Amino acid sequence: MAKIKIKSKRVTLKRNNKVEGEMDHATVSVIIRRQMLSVLGGLRWQPPYAKFIRNQLPPTTPFYSFLRPNTNTLKYQPPRFNFQTCFKTYCKNCEEQQFTNNNTPFSHGFSALKEECVPLESENLWSTLALYLFILHIPFSFGGLSVVAMLTQQSDLDPQIKALSLLIIQILELSGALVLFKYYAKPQYEFTNFFKSDKLLNGRNWIVASVLGFGFLVFLIFLTSLLSEGLFGSKPVNPILKEILLYSDISRVSCVLVLCVATPLLEEVVYRGFLLTSLSSTMEWQQAVAISSIIFSAIHFSGENFLQLFLVGCVLGCSYCWTGNLSSSIAIHSLYNALTLIITYYS
Template sequence: MTLKRIILGFLTVFLVVFFIGPSLLGSWQQPQIQSRLELYQTNLLLHATEWQGESGEEANTKSARNALIGTEPLKNAQKQYQEAREQAETNLAKAKTQAEVLLTQTEQQKATINQLQDFITKVDLRLGILQAIQGKPEAAMQTWQSIIQRLEAKDSDSPSLKTAEVLIGLWSQQAQILPNSDSTIKNSLDGWFRYQALAKLYNLQQREAALAELKAAEQEIAEQAVFKLAIVGAVPTIGFLIGVGLILFLLIQRAIKGKDSLLARNEDLSWTTPWDGETILQVFVAGFFLMQILVSVLVLPITLKLFNIDATNFDVRSKALLVFVNYLLVAAAAFLVLYLSIKPFLPLPEGWFRFKILDKWLVWGFCGYLSALPLVILISLINQRIWQGQGGSNPLLSLALEGKDLVALAIFFVTAAIAAPIFEEVLFRGFLLPSLTRYLPVWGAIVVSSLLFAIAHLSLSEVLPLTTLGTILGVVYTRSRNLLAPIFLHSLWNSGTLISLFILGSGV
């Protein structure tokens, strides 16, 4: 065994034990972004319930609104919030049990427990309002009273406790308006929930002008909500249906035409791979994972410290720029390792790293995207049942969801929709997949490269959906033999995700 192989073996074990394994296990207790997206969409639905449309268009307005939000939006919203609360309660119990087993709490565990407790309290505030608006004031009182009982001994100055007291006063049989009710509601509630609480307050205070202004503002917001729901709901639904039709067409064509079908094109045609598994391992251990650690843990932090820059105080624009710079440095380092690793084998056999501009890569990429929609959505639904809102998500998605700065969003878009597809497709589809065909049939290389592609994102909840997406990317590449096709598909996927995050997180 050579010294190089010993070093590669040591690095592989080190990365699995101290980086990949802990990162995946650490994501186990982290919430998925999907759970938050569902609540964001629920909030849009609640706003849309207030939409009255233009005068004289009541019938058309009601029909269009019902098509988007359903016939029982408040009941459905309450169910969504209750499910979110139950998931949070389950995860809180797990976190506390884990801390009890270890006989101590790490800082991360403390932060997780506090976040879950705070989330449950905020959900209860909103659940109470939903109950009150549906004519169940007694249930609402019990919900808000539970907040007071939890917090009055622990944190008597908690804004949530004061908000619960204000809400109890507003919806009591003998209404009581507490001091600073207006500011308390505005500071603790948002969206439709703030509107309902303020409307109740202004009604009790008989502030007709303020109430009229509030309702006018809510109508504008409701109209925007309807438009956003049409985009995030109707567009993916249309794509889903087209994708199902496309998949059925391809399967039927495969059954009828056999080897002459589109799905059968190049399905058994392997690449001529001049290097062995040692080179494959070298590229991914030293080039991909090790460079991520060196750049993220050493290079960037040391550079920031040398210039006396505190990244913990960064705003969303600075965070977006830091993510972009980090991604470029990792990609540049990985590409350098890739080049040095395959340099002894140049010139490469025909078919490697092929970029053909004058080809049908746009068609392959777009059809691959449509096919991916129904498959990934179905797998994601199953995945949600498995992980129950846990398993973590890409931190970039959370930043994009919360960031309302247009410059920051532009940087996120360049990172996710341009840089990431190029880097990841060259590495996983351009290098790894063809290299694996030296040892595996093409379909096996697609599956293994897709699984490694999913694991590389270091979130347990994303393994199944990303393996599915990676498989489609692999099929598109092996059939088209043009790296531009999976790059385009990957870019479309990330772009669609970012647009949905922006629409849901931009507020109304």
């Protein structure tokens, strides 16, 4: 090992501001050799003059770092690298980070609808919807009472018979729609998927969303009603609906079941469940909500109520996108129809 060159031939050591002694070049070399051997050999021996040699030698001296007194490198032995333990620790940290990020309501953005949960392929969506409209919706909703009048041979149906007939017609249309969409849907898709919430989105409670959505919907309808009355005057109450509600208890219960149970379930399954969910896989959720709301409003064939029905469809679509659970939109739809029945009954 080469000896370290020192400019001065002797080094003066001081302790407590007193001269302890002098060491020549050979003594310094011996101390450096011992310090290096102690570090390389894992010993804990510290030469008594190492501290003072470090203060006297310049930093450019070879092996300058080995002269540190009480160094921790002599006491600390780093653990051996274990790939399996390191990989498990990394995976655990990733899972905790993912759970923390996904546990917030805004972690997935506004829409909770997933592409893998699409019930209908894009090429089958519009053809299936057309079959539903021309085979089930238009014949049952607009021609059902005419068929009942022909079968009973009555030109003017009794209000109670109308209410019971509407209930049966809506049940038949709902059953036919479920069979039709189930036939054209993906084989692995289940109808109950509409009512399954994502476990990672516990903050999006469908009951809270239903209450907030219904309140916001009532506010929008109130504003549009004021605007409509200011431009076109007040609209008259539906005389057929009012007659059914005032006729008997049976007709009243039947009307409530139709408008608050059967109709919301049918329309939400078709226009929000199948239509909106399928559209959201090919476009942004805002566009999907707007298109499904336009179709929902146009299907009612009511020009004077088109704007209000469009707003209703937008609120229902946003509620379904936010929760990913069709129960929220069904609840809002039922509450809205119930409010309509109350206003009609007491007006």
